[in-house]
Amino acid sequence: MSSTDRPDYLLCLQIAGVGEFSQDNRTAILQPGDLTLFDTTRPTTVISSTDYRNLCMKFPQHLISLPPDQVSQLTATRTGAREGFAPAAGALLMTLNQLMDTISGRSRILAAQGALDLITTMFQSQLDISSPPHPAQPLLEQVQSHIDNQLSDPELGPGTIAAAHYISLRQLHSVFHAEGLTVASWIRNRRLQRCRRDLSDPALQAVSAASIGMRWGFKTASHFGSTFRETFGQTPAEFRHEATSVSPETDGCTD
Known part of the structure; x- marks a missing residue:
């Protein structure tokens, strides 16, 4: 495998044979039922047996609401078939592979969102990043809830958010930075999720x-269109027509 420009993650389920996967100076040796993760922007090496088969799900990195520097710790690491959420994630990949070609529109989007929720939970559990809680976590959650409630306000920004919580701009940015996030990107991504x-x-x-873009706080149609296209690789109209472009892709892979 070679690196690509688009920042995606690739979650792979071993179906048959043995696969040896290397990335970031780590190597995972997978047996059937095991899982591993890759960052598609970085080089990956695969060595496999002749009967090797796996199933991979590709999804944009920004859809995982966890600090990227922490998720990167999971690349090319083996998650055993019976470990934690692995049985549920493996069953999910198999089910999506069987059903994604038979469902469309909103059902497909909802299935994708549910899959990403489970995967995020699995990553959280593996990283143990929710315990012990960061001292600023309650404030971060409060601010993020405020942002969700105010997304339709085109004037929503760091200044108004800091004022609403009686904190300085520096403190606001520090709370987000501690989690590998920025205020502006969080607002943008939440708006895009609502629009999608x-x-x-x-x-x-x-x-x-x-109208949908402006309903969720984008100031102009052109700004909404360019931001949406830059993020998802399609115009809002193209996405609406297909309603599938940001769903996770499942592919049976053989080497």
């Missing part, structure tokens, strides 16, 4: 894509 959800909703087909 609404664009995939058949009940909102009569609402223009531009």
Whole structure:
């Protein structure tokens, strides 16, 4: 495997044979039922047996709401078939592989979102990043909840958020930085998630894509369109038409 420009993660389930995967100076040797993770922007080496088969799910890194520097600790590490959430994640990959070609539209988007929620939970458990809690975690959660409630306000930004919580801008940025995040990127990604959800909703087909973007706080249709395309590789209209572009891709892989 070689590196690519788009920052995706690749979660792989070993189906048959033995695979040896190396990335970031680590090597994972997988048996059937085992899982491992890759960052597609970095080189990966695969050595496999002749009967090797695996199933991979690819998804944009920004859809995992965990600090990237911590998730990077999981690349090319083996998660045993019976370890933690691995049985559930393995069953999920198999189910998605069987069903994704038979469902479409909002159902496909919801299935993808559910899959990402489970994967995020598995990563959290493996990293043990929720315990003990960071001293600033309650404030971060409070601020993030405030952001979700104010996404439709086009004036939402670090200044208004800091004022609403009676903290300095420096403290606000520090709380996010401690988790490997930035305030601006968090607001942008939450808005894009809401827009993506609404664009995939058949009940909102009569609402223009531009109106959806502005409903969730983008100041202009052009800003919404360019941000959406930069993030997802499609215009809002193209995404709405396909309603599948940011769903995880599942592929049976053989080497």
